[in-house]
Amino acid sequence: MNILEAIERSGVVGCGGAGFPTHAKLMSGVEYFIVNGVECEPLLRTDRYIMRHFADKIISAIERTGDEIGAVHCIIALKESYSEEIHALRSAADAAKSRVSLHFLRSFYPAGDEQTIVYEVTGRVVPPAGIPLDVGCVVSNVATMLAVYDAISDRPLIHKYLTVSGEVETPTIADAPIGAPLESCLSLAGGASIDDYCVLLGGPMMGRIISKEEFPSMVVTKTMSGMIVLPQKSRLANIQRMSREQMAVRARASCIRCSQCSQLCPRNLLGHPLEPHKIMRSLALCGDLQALPMNDAIVRSAALCCECGICELIACPMDLQPRRVNAALRKMLAEAGIRYKKGDGQRSPHPFRDMRKISTVRAAARTGVYRFQHIRIDRLAEARPKRVILPMSQHIGAPCEPLLRPGDEVKRGQLIASSPQGRLGSCIHASIDGIVEIASGSMTISSDGRRCN
Ligand code: SF4
Ligand code: SF4
DSSP, X not given: OOHHHHHHHTTOBOTTSSOOBHHHHOOTTOSEEEEEOOOOSTTOOHHHHXXXXXXXXHHHHHHHHHHHTTOSEEEEEEETTOHHHHHHHHHHHHHTTOOOEEEEEOSEETTTSHHHHHHHHHSOOOOTTOOGGGGTEEEEEHHHHHHHHHHHTTOOOOEEEEEEEESBSSOEEEEEETTOBHHHHHHHTTSBSSSSEEEEESOTTTOEEEOTTTGGGOBOOTTXXXXXXXXXXXXXXXXXXXXXXXXXXXXXXXXOOOOHHHHTOHHHHXXXXXXXXXXXXXXXXXXXXXXXXXXXXXXXXXXGOOOOOHIIIIIOTTOOOHHHHHHHHHHHHHHTTOOOOXXXXXXXXXXTTGGGOEEHHHHHHHTTOGGGTTOOOOOEEEOOOSEEEEESOXXXXXXXXXXXXXTOEEOTTOEEEEOXXXXXXXXXXXXXXXXEEEETTEEEEESSSOOOO
């Protein structure tokens, strides 16, 4: 079995993003194999922990994967300020006489964005609506490489390292089986240190707010990298609670056409024809998202947005929501079957791009999490739930189909679900020993003998 087959068989998906199946992403014949160790979201510390503690495994996985796909260059991109991680990776690469090299970036957001990292490392611009492969690159991340190391050793992806930070008693890296209740991870950090809280899944810039009431039903998935506890009344929570109608009314009433959102937009700075201020102007004129003409070139450019959040959390002086407007339009464009033509409207990167980068510290300050920004997390704690719930769709592609029946007994690491034959997808393995229950869209494994419902 070659490495790509081992990766597919182990159910490895991109651990730092939307969960694209890794075996399908690693194309042969690329020039650059870039591994993202930037972790640009303020407060997330998972990748840094992994780089410090598993540097030898990461180097080994990159080397072997790079050889398998015939990559000319194998590069880990990380921030120049990550001195301990740089030392660990350099030592591991030297000890293994590895060809894997390091590329250093300034501490800015979103340095870890796939298209930004490609430009920073190679000087090549991924075309609008394109992918790194269009310019000879494949991008993965360090957590995925750790999962690849396990896959090569015939160990499936069944657990995750997660940052648990913010308003908690002891910021912690949780080591949790996939499907574990997020509450069990929060308990490892001593629980929330405030009463009226909500939980941000992911980082402050791109994460999703979960209410205290919704939280008990949430579980660890393959793509999660951390959670941050915040006050219920934080700015981030207030923005995410806003309805589409409120966003439109506010755009109409308050957008001053200053174009700050476009001037700081990282995709615009790369030369993509995305100008959120024009989208907001169109929305202000129409007054309603539904009334916007989907075939209009300005509206279609919303498809180029990576939802980094700079426009609404940092740039806009009026506290408007260009990112959320773009996200809604992207969904509407996809539903209407309107695709952006690859490369359309491509320009050169903006000459002021370097000057307009947003420092990570500023991103932390603007999102209200600055006081947690300098916390170093080296405490690891393991979650051992008696019950896990495994969603059948934790990846891009077709949802998995269960391979077992209710009441079957499974062992940790056993294959329990796979994607339909011939469809893009990824398989799922049991993350604990126990008895299986099947519900619509998920499988539950209980090790305590209790039935689920
Ligand atoms: S979220 Fe805003 S700043 Fe980020 S890519 Fe989209 S439009 Fe640009
Ligand atoms: S930054 Fe805000 S106010 Fe200025 S153009 Fe963009 S949405 Fe309008």
